[in-house]
Amino acid sequence: MAARVLNVNVGVLGHIDSGKTALARALSTTGSTAAFDRAPQSRARGITLDLGFSCLRTALPPQLGPGPGELQLTLVDCPGHASLIRTIIGGAQIIDLMMLVIDVTKGMQTQSAECLVIGQIACQKMVVVLNKIDLLPEGKRQSAIEKMTKKMQKTLENTKFSGCPIVAVAAKPGGPEAPESENPLGISELIEVLKSQAYLPSRDPSGHFLMAVDHCFSIKGQGTVMTGTILSGSVSLGDNVEIPALKVTKKVKSMQMFHTPVTYAMQGDRVGVCVTQFDPKLLERGLICTPDSLHTIHAAIISLKKIQYFRGALQTKAKFHITVGHETVMGRVMFFSPAPANFNEEIQENVFDFEKDYLYQEEYLSKDSVSSEENKENDQAGEIQLPKQQWALLEFEKPVTCPKLCLVIGSKLDTDIHANTCRLAFHGVLLQGMEDKNYTETFLPKLKVYKQKHKEGQVERVMDDYSVIGRSLFKKETNIQIFVGLKVKLSTGEDGIIDGGFGQSGKFKIRIPDGLKPETKMLLTAASKKKSKGGKGDMTKEDESSKNDSAQPVTISLIFKRYVFDTQKKMIQS
Secondary structure, three states: OOOEEEEEEEEEEEOOOOOHHHHHHHHOOEEOOOOOOOOHHHHHHOOOOOOEEEEEEEEOOHHHOOOOEEEEEEEEEOOOOHHHHHHHHHHHOOOOEEEEEEEOOOOOOHHHHHHHHHHHHHOOEEEEEEEOHHHOOHHHHHHHHHHHHHHHHHHHOOOOOOOOOEEEOEOOOOOOOOOOOOOOEOHHHHHHHHHHHOOOOOOOOOOOOEEEEEEEEEEOOOEEEEEEEEEEOEEEOOOEEEEOOOOEEEEOOEEEEOOEEEOEEEOOOEEEEEEOOOOHHHOOOEEEEOOOOOEEEEEEEEEEEEOOOOOOOOEOOOEEEEEEOOEEEEEEEEEEEEOHHHOOOOOOOOOOOOOOOEEEEOEOOOOOOOOOHHHHHOOOOOOOOOOOOEEEEEEEEEEEEEOOOOEEEEEOOOOOOOOOOOOEEEEEEEEEEEOOOOHHHHOHHHOOEEEEEEEEEEEEEEEEOOEEEEEOOOOOOOOHHHHOOOEEEEOOOOEEEEEEEEOOOOEEEEEOOOOOOHHHHHHHHHHHHHHHHHOOOOOOHHHHHHHHHOOOOOEEEEEEEEEOOOOOOOEEOO
């Protein structure tokens, strides 16, 4: 029986030019097809443009179980170039353990911070690698390394990677031009640390096969090879796989893992799948899966959290770059929360309840956001109440193909690359996709998101003990008929019902079922007398002061809610 091989995917992330590719090369023993800057434009520019993969095999460490076996660390070299952040996000979804590479002479840089954010979203464990220690003068090297180590520990204090290992290395002493004879520093110590951090990732061969393809090329006489990492399920020789973006199904002719032929591969494995009669130019990167298991969607409901380092508000109707699965498209957002009474309710994870009512929000509610009117009313304690969970409706500019419950990241990738600011705005989970192109008619009316409406007017005069005339609640051209039967409240405490229009100028009649209180009647009678007494003449100073002394006008308050996607725009009162 062959010794078992445990595969752990290690992401190599960091700012451009921190030496990630050199580190992956120093660590690895077997390069895969995508490894070490194979792309001609990548070599010419000396930077990684796409996910590169290579692997390192070592004896299985004791914490991973008894018996002979090998630990295969698949190194995913993610590009550090800011414009390629969408590639990194794609890579981070397949990573079990992350190496954050820091240029020891520079410390944390903009993209190192973004990589850290992605790591927090998509990864469980991290090792920090301080690279390029050969650039530090030997006499001061140790103290400079200690200083940077302390700095990094401070940076990571409030993240989930607090207390993670920090290792100092020189992956390529003397820089890229130095001869190969220069031995790297600190690599064997780093390998030991990686082995100590390796864990048995939870792998599940059941469920639909889904693989993230990051390279596609043809081999003469063999067919087209798609290399990538299996995100879920498993695949065997002879299986049919679908390329959902192209709606094409192909049969698996042969498979390899790091140049070794295999007949079976499962979740977490990095594999090359060979099919025939398929033009590799059609698929640079994307997903392949069990036929008919993925859905192409035009819009989605997601649960989300704002990324704390993103500066600025997340506003409804704003556009973001949305990374879903392995695609990045532009999308417009609409934020909503539970109704205020349910802000503290425990929400079931990864499920969206269409039976409930939700409150429309102009922006994602956070400590620094301007609270909505309704929240201000709940804000007696002086603290803005924040809901335990918030959601967003995403509407994509072009359809995306993705699995259910996949990771979603919203970013502002058009922000200036050189601005020292985090461009990742929010992350979440896709709860419900909308496959119908006409989802605005077929699907959105089921989504019960409402806006709270509050109108105010004034009582103009009393008609009798049970009715008054109101004004300033509606515009002259408003069709008052649609408001008939709605409940209103007077500032003096009486409940009323809108009975119909009165004249042509937007005035209306209110019925007070329990009758006006005597003091309200006195107040209104006094006010209307004063009005008629004042006449059209100029007010004297005396009149003015008496007017200020007199009671405030009696206001009429109309509160109702309207569902955003209700085609009939009905007004609803609880």
